[in-house]
Amino acid sequence: MNDMPKIEQATDMTDSKISANKVQVYYGDTHAIKDVDIEIQPRSVTAFIGPSGCGKSTFLRTINRMNDTLDICRVKGSIQIDGEDIYDPKVDPVQLRAKVGMVFQKPNPFPKSIYDNVAYGPRIHGLARNRAELDDIVASSLQKAGLWEEAKDRLDEPGTGMSGGQQQRLCIARAIAVSPEVILMDEPCSALDPIATAKVEELIDELRENYTIVIVTHSMQQAARVSQRTAFFHLGILVEEGPTQDIFTNPVDKRTQDYITGRFG
Amino acid sequence: MPVVWLILIVLAVAVVGYVLGRGRALASAGGEQIKLHSLPSYYGSNVAMKVVVPAFLILVLWLLVQPLIVNNSVSGLIPDSEIAEGSSRGLVLAEVRRAARGLDNAVAQGLITEDFARNARADFNDVTARLKEAGQVVTSQITQPILRAAQEYRVLNATGNFMMSIVVILAALAGAAWGLYESRADFRARNTVERGIKALLISAASIAILTTAGIVFSLVVNTVEFFRLYPAFDFFFGLTWSPTFSGRGGNSQLGIIPLLWGTFYISFVALAVAVPIGLFAAVYLSEYAGPKVRAVAKPLLEILAGIPTIVYGLFALLTVGPLLVSVFGPDGAGIMQSGTAVMTAGLVMGIMLIPFVSSLSDDIINAVPQAMRDGSYGLGATKSETVKQVILPAALPGIVGAILLAASRAIGETMIVVLGAGAAARLSLNPFDAMTTVTAKIVSQLTGDADFASPVALVAFALGMTLFVVTLGLNIVALYIVRKYREQYD
Numbered sequence: 001m002n003d004m005p006k007i008e009q010a011t012d013m014t015d016s017k018i019s020a021n022k023v024q025v026y027y028g029d030t031h032a033i034k035d036v037d038i039e040i041q042p043r044s045v046t047a048f049i050g051p052s053g054c055g056k057s058t059f060l061r062t063i064n065r066m067n068d069t070l071d072i073c074r075v076k077g078s079i080q081i082d083g084e085d086i087y088d089p090k091v092d093p094v095q096l097r098a099k100v101g102m103v104f105q106k107p108n109p110f111p112k113s114i115y116d117n118v119a120y121g122p123r124i125h126g127l128a129r130n131r132a133e134l135d136d137i138v139a140s141s142l143q144k145a146g147l148w149e150e151a152k153d154r155l156d157e158p159g160t161g162m163s164g165g166q167q168q169r170l171c172i173a174r175a176i177a178v179s180p181e182v183i184l185m186d187e188p189c190s191a192l193d194p195i196a197t198a199k200v201e202e203l204i205d206e207l208r209e210n211y212t213i214v215i216v217t218h219s220m221q222q223a224a225r226v227s228q229r230t231a232f233f234h235l236g237i238l239v240e241e242g243p244t245q246d247i248f249t250n251p252v253d254k255r256t257q258d259y260i261t262g263r264f265g
Numbered sequence: 266m267p268v269v270w271l272i273l274i275v276l277a278v279a280v281v282g283y284v285l286g287r288g289r290a291l292a293s294a295g296g297e298q299i300k301l302h303s304l305p306s307y308y309g310s311n312v313a314m315k316v317v318v319p320a321f322l323i324l325v326l327w328l329l330v331q332p333l334i335v336n337n338s339v340s341g342l343i344p345d346s347e348i349a350e351g352s353s354r355g356l357v358l359a360e361v362r363r364a365a366r367g368l369d370n371a372v373a374q375g376l377i378t379e380d381f382a383r384n385a386r387a388d389f390n391d392v393t394a395r396l397k398e399a400g401q402v403v404t405s406q407i408t409q410p411i412l413r414a415a416q417e418y419r420v421l422n423a424t425g426n427f428m429m430s431i432v433v434i435l436a437a438l439a440g441a442a443w444g445l446y447e448s449r450a451d452f453r454a455r456n457t458v459e460r461g462i463k464a465l466l467i468s469a470a471s472i473a474i475l476t477t478a479g480i481v482f483s484l485v486v487n488t489v490e491f492f493r494l495y496p497a498f499d500f501f502f503g504l505t506w507s508p509t510f511s512g513r514g515g516n517s518q519l520g521i522i523p524l525l526w527g528t529f530y531i532s533f534v535a536l537a538v539a540v541p542i543g544l545f546a547a548v549y550l551s552e553y554a555g556p557k558v559r560a561v562a563k564p565l566l567e568i569l570a571g572i573p574t575i576v577y578g579l580f581a582l583l584t585v586g587p588l589l590v591s592v593f594g595p596d597g598a599g600i601m602q603s604g605t606a607v608m609t610a611g612l613v614m615g616i617m618l619i620p621f622v623s624s625l626s627d628d629i630i631n632a633v634p635q636a637m638r639d640g641s642y643g644l645g646a647t648k649s650e651t652v653k654q655v656i657l658p659a660a661l662p663g664i665v666g667a668i669l670l671a672a673s674r675a676i677g678e679t680m681i682v683v684l685g686a687g688a689a690a691r692l693s694l695n696p697f698d699a700m701t702t703v704t705a706k707i708v709s710q711l712t713g714d715a716d717f718a719s720p721v722a723l724v725a726f727a728l729g730m731t732l733f734v735v736t737l738g739l740n741i742v743a744l745y746i747v748r749k750y751r752e753q754y755d
């Protein structure tokens with residue numbers, strides 16, 4: 001019974017989308033991530049949970065090298081996407097980020113029109129040859145993000161004028177528009193009310209068909225609802241990782257158990 | 266008694282009052298601080314406040330009013346015959362004051378006695394001789410009436426000062442008594458002191474505002490006066506600027522257009538230099554530079570902002586001008602006659618404005634939330650794409666505000682223009698011609714020996730007023746834009 005997941009994990013190892021090996025992250029002298037090994041499956045949702053300050057965001061940001069924008073941050077170890085080491089000097093972080101999109105905790109639409117927000121990525125990457133193609137990309141991204149109905153009549157209005165939930169879905173649409181393979185989401189619902197949260201969760205569930213999604217969340221219920229696998233971090237260490245079902249019903253580690261039963265964190 | 270002594274006495278009373286008031290309040294609560302309405306120090310401060318405020322108010326008023334009264338009554342002692350042709354009562358009064366001061370100094374040096382100085386029958390020749398002996402500058406025409414007036418002046422002032430000392434000290438003591446009387450446990454000393462502090466702050470603020478109002482008022486009055494002597498239409502639309510100082514400026518042509526043209530031309534060159542360089546420097550410092558570079562470069566740029574403009578003026582005159590002449594002058598391109606030109610002043614003024622533009626823009630760019638950058642980088646944008654497409658558009662209103670502020674500084678700048686652009690008012694398109702600006706002309710109109718009632722001098726006020734309106738308008742627009750932008754991210 002207990003062996004089942006392990007075998008499953010082993011078979012999945014070969015075709016995992018992202019595989020991290022002995023990852024260390026330092027902020028100056030602070031050792032924020034210690035020896036993290038993890039395999040992330042393609043076309044599934046992986047949730048990172050753990051108490052505040054345990055390094056979830058830090059680890060998430062290593063996957064698209066967003067930490068490069070911080071001067072004091074150093075990353076060691078290897079992270080491979082599709083078998084390619086993303087910290088290889090040959091890899092251009094800018095291109096990597098087109099492949100690995102990111103959605104942030106607080107909705108951060110640019111102070112531009114809704115259309116321009118979504119068209120931003122395709123424009124800088126030259127994904128559309130003409131205006132018609134760009135229109136198509138914008139429309140389909142908004143549709144995938146479930147925002148088309150609400151936005152189609154106000155594409156010229158500023159994105160910052162939408163509601164928080166709409167803004168967050170706009171940010172998801174913006175990320176989708178560059179056709180990434182992986183989407184990283186750092187607490188995407190923490191600034192949203194329950195109804196907007198439900199919409200975003202629904203959306204994540206739909207996106208799973210085409211994208212590999214990693215989501216950081218503080219809500220155990222959310223992790224249980226949207227993710228197939230869950231990783232529990234504690235003090236910069238990956239304590240436990242496995243199918244969501246197992247983590248929540250049958251955690252192996254004492255710390256995981258304490259956390260999900262609300263005894264700390 | 267010298268005023269300094271008086272001030273020290275009042276302050277001493279205040280200190281003693283503070284200590285006594287504190288003690289009295291504590292005593293009235295039986296030494297238990299908890300029973301007092303306010304902290305003991307508030308009771309002390311209340312007493313000190315009541316000593317200082319009325320006493321100093323009286324002192325200031327007295328010092329303002331006394332000279333008026335004394336001058337008035339002394340002035341009555343001078344017969345009209347004493348006022349020579351071409352002179353005025355004011356000049357004679359000044360003579361009286363000088364004589365009085367001479368007497369004071371002679372007494373202080375012990376060369377004459379106080380009695381002698383006051384002696385109503387003293388012979389003015391004798392007094393003059395003695396004053397000269399004492400090394401006091403006395404004009405030769407000290408006359409009997411002037412001497413009498415000077416003696417009267419001294420007596421009146423001495424009495425006035427004596428009375429002032431008494432009144433001020435009495436006021437201080439009365440204030441102390443009042444404050445001490447109040448120093449009981451249930452007195453709300455804290456609230457009173459708080460009100461006093463508020464009044465102090467309000468008066469500071471109103472002094473600033475009243476001064477501004479006063480400046481504007483004097484500008485307006487003199488401008489109106491100028492327009493009575495010179496037609497407003499010719500001033501605003503005249504194409505020639507040629508003041509003639511002779512004949513009370515009667516046939517001067519005072520059109521502002523050439524000056525405005527020079528002002529805007531030079532400011533335009535300055536902004537064309539300062540805006541791109543300042544903006545790029547700001548972008549580099551806030552987006553690209555590492556913390557070490559930033560720590561060095563930012564203060565360096567700000568030092569540039571602290572250099573007095575006269576130094577920039579010298580730089581224009583001695584370095585930039587000759588340099589430009591060697592390239593564009595008769596030996597070079599041949600379009601520049603001398604070192605003083607629009608280009609010289611504009612370039613140097615542009616350099617002066619670089620730190621101004623860059624430090625304002627830097628603040629504004631830093632105020633763009635990090636989330637915007639993250640969002641852009643997260644989509645795979647490069648740094649320059651992020652700067653160009655997200656940061657600058659987001660910061661644009663603020664940057665426009667900064668540019669307008671820089672423009673209003675350029676328009677108001679004087680020293681660089683005086684030294685760098687020349688003094689010729691000229692309507693020309695060639696940036697290598699000498700031109701001049703409104704500010705430079707204000708200086709030259711007032712530093713000549715034209716009399717202040719003639720249009721050639723009064724025009725300075727009309728120029729100042731025009732300048733004031735232009736820069737005020739720019740500042741209002743700039744502040745409006747900056748404020749609007751701030752609201753976006755708060």
Ligand SMILES: Nc1ncnc2c1ncn2[C@@H]1O[C@H](COP(=O)(O)OP(=O)(O)OP(=O)(O)O)[C@@H](O)[C@H]1O
Binds near residue numbers: 051055056
């Ligand atoms: N920019 C930074 N500079 C220095 N230290 C940082 C920085 N960002 C994070 N850290 C440190 O790294 C550790 C992990 O932070 P991280 O933001 O990854 O935590 P988290 O798990 O995302 O927490 P939360 O749930 O509150 O978002 C913390 O100890 C934090 O103090």
Ligand SMILES: [Mg+2]
Binds near residue numbers: 057058186
């Ligand atoms: Mg976090």
